[in-house]
Amino acid sequence: MASDEDDYLQLSGLQHYAYCPRQWALITLEGQWAENLRTIEGQLVHERAHDENLREKRGDLLVVRGLAIRSRELGVSGQCDVVEFKRDPAGVALDGQSGLWLPTPVEYKRGQPKTHDADRLQLCCQALCLEEMLLCPTIETAYLYYAEPARREKVDLTDELRDTVRTCLRDMHRLASNGHTPKAKPTKGCNACSLRELCLPSLTRRPSASAYIAARLREEEESAQA
Ligand code: SF4
Numbered sequence: 001m002a003s004d005e006d007d008y009l010q011l012s013g014l015q016h017y018a019y020c021p022r023q024w025a026l027i028t029l030e031g032q033w034a035e036n037l038r039t040i041e042g043q044l045v046h047e048r049a050h051d052e053n054l055r056e057k058r059g060d061l062l063v064v065r066g067l068a069i070r071s072r073e074l075g076v077s078g079q080c081d082v083v084e085f086k087r088d089p090a091g092v093a094l095d096g097q098s099g100l101w102l103p104t105p106v107e108y109k110r111g112q113p114k115t116h117d118a119d120r121l122q123l124c125c126q127a128l129c130l131e132e133m134l135l136c137p138t139i140e141t142a143y144l145y146y147a148e149p150a151r152r153e154k155v156d157l158t159d160e161l162r163d164t165v166r167t168c169l170r171d172m173h174r175l176a177s178n179g180h181t182p183k184a185k186p187t188k189g190c191n192a193c194s195l196r197e198l199c200l201p202s203l204t205r206r207p208s209a210s211a212y213i214a215a216r217l218r219e220e221e222e223s224a225q226a
Helices: 013-019 021-028 037-053 118-134 159-178 188-192 201-205 209-225
Strands: 055-058 061-071 076-093 100-109 141-146 151-156
Touching: 013 021, 013 118, 013 159, 021 159, 061 118, 076 118, 100 118, 118 141, 118 151, 118 159
Parallel strands: 100 141
Antiparallel strands: 055 061, 061 076, 076 100, 141 151
């Protein structure tokens, strides 16, 4: 997908793309970013999760925060909020740790569980990166932690979710290499979008000036022939 690491996409962009491809392109390809309450709250939740790259060991559980991850196959790189490694004979060896370990990514999110798949896709992509980097067995489940209510949601990393991650990233690489920002397709999600004022989705419902003129000329031609 991307042979050069300079062309790797930011893994965190996957959630933006899944929410709205135009939002991702405005942020990534055009460098537009607008803070709103949701993005600021999201950053605070993440800062608490990363908490100085701590490693914490409790018996057969090793918790690693802020782990850098990447996938050559997907052409993507990023960071896991938290990876929990559980001691397991089916796991893999880790530097500086005795025994074998199986990883489970945990992603921290502001607000409540979502009805769309953006957060689940981001989490699934983290698991794909970990599987490739660690050469570990398939990670069957992972967790999203939502600030409201403060609890975890289990996510099954199905083949369908994995395929959607791959398809999204293929499309994102294609758009990135063409430098193409998709047109706005207004949805209910626009109301909560931090780029709403920059994107002006309602304007795209109106025909462009050239389309308007062409339509008027057609109308005049048709009335002249009538
Ligand atoms: S305002 Fe709507 S169309 Fe525009 S970037 Fe946001 S979600 Fe996408």
